[in-house]
Amino acid sequence: MSHAVKPDRSIVLIGLMGVGKSTIGRRLARALDMPFRDSDEEIEAAAGRSVSEIFSDFGEPAFRDGERKVIARLLEEPPLVLALGGGAFMDPQTRERVKATAISIWLQADIPTLVRRVSRRNTRPLLRENDPVEVLQRLLDARTPAYSEADIHLDASTGSHQATLDRILEALSAREAKA
Numbered sequence: 001m002s003h004a005v006k007p008d009r010s011i012v013l014i015g016l017m018g019v020g021k022s023t024i025g026r027r028l029a030r031a032l033d034m035p036f037r038d039s040d041e042e043i044e045a046a047a048g049r050s051v052s053e054i055f056s057d058f059g060e061p062a063f064r065d066g067e068r069k070v071i072a073r074l075l076e077e078p079p080l081v082l083a084l085g086g087g088a089f090m091d092p093q094t095r096e097r098v099k100a101t102a103i104s105i106w107l108q109a110d111i112p113t114l115v116r117r118v119s120r121r122n123t124r125p126l127l128r129e130n131d132p133v134e135v136l137q138r139l140l141d142a143r144t145p146a147y148s149e150a151d152i153h154l155d156a157s158t159g160s161h162q163a164t165l166d167r168i169l170e171a172l173s174a175r176e177a178k179a
């Protein structure tokens with residue numbers, strides 16, 4: 001494992017549902033001795049409802065409003081590792097805030113890998129009604145331009161979560177060395 005350099009700003013993980021942002025984020029936070037937060041969990045705690053319930057009770061626009069506010073609050077905290085819900089980085093204000101205050105990492109995986117991973121849980125409202133392959137491909141196409149604005153792009157489809165974590169730590173060290 002490469003030497004872990006603790007950055008002086010938050011690290012924000014972005015990418016599609018199922019890519020492993022929360023699992024990898026937790027491990028990254030542990031490796032760097034930083035706090036970990038997950039934007040979906042924070043929204044659920046603030047609303048006292050699950051993400052699915054927020055979508056069905058109030059609709060997606062209300063969820064997106066809550067998401068933007070929660071992320072703005074988290075980015076004001078001392079440096080932490082933050083896993084963003086897959087759609088959060090599509091919000092221009094959130095993107096600007098992340099760019100101004102954090103290091104962003106886009107975790108990527110091919111569609112079959114994502115489908116395999118999302119099929120383990122049935123908690124994602126956007127995947128309930130339609131074929132996950134089609135939904136994820138459509139979201140990937142629509143979101144690639146925004147996701148591409150992340151500082152670091154990394155493959156998270158091959159090898160274990162530990163292998164992805166090692167790649168992230170290497171990328172962070174390389175970035176630190178250049179700064």
Ligand code: S3P
Nearest residue numbers: 016017018040085086087124125
């Ligand atoms: C969403 C991703 C989910 C959650 C919500 C919408 C999206 O988070 O925020 O279901 O628009 O891609 P994960 O990416 O953590 O699954």
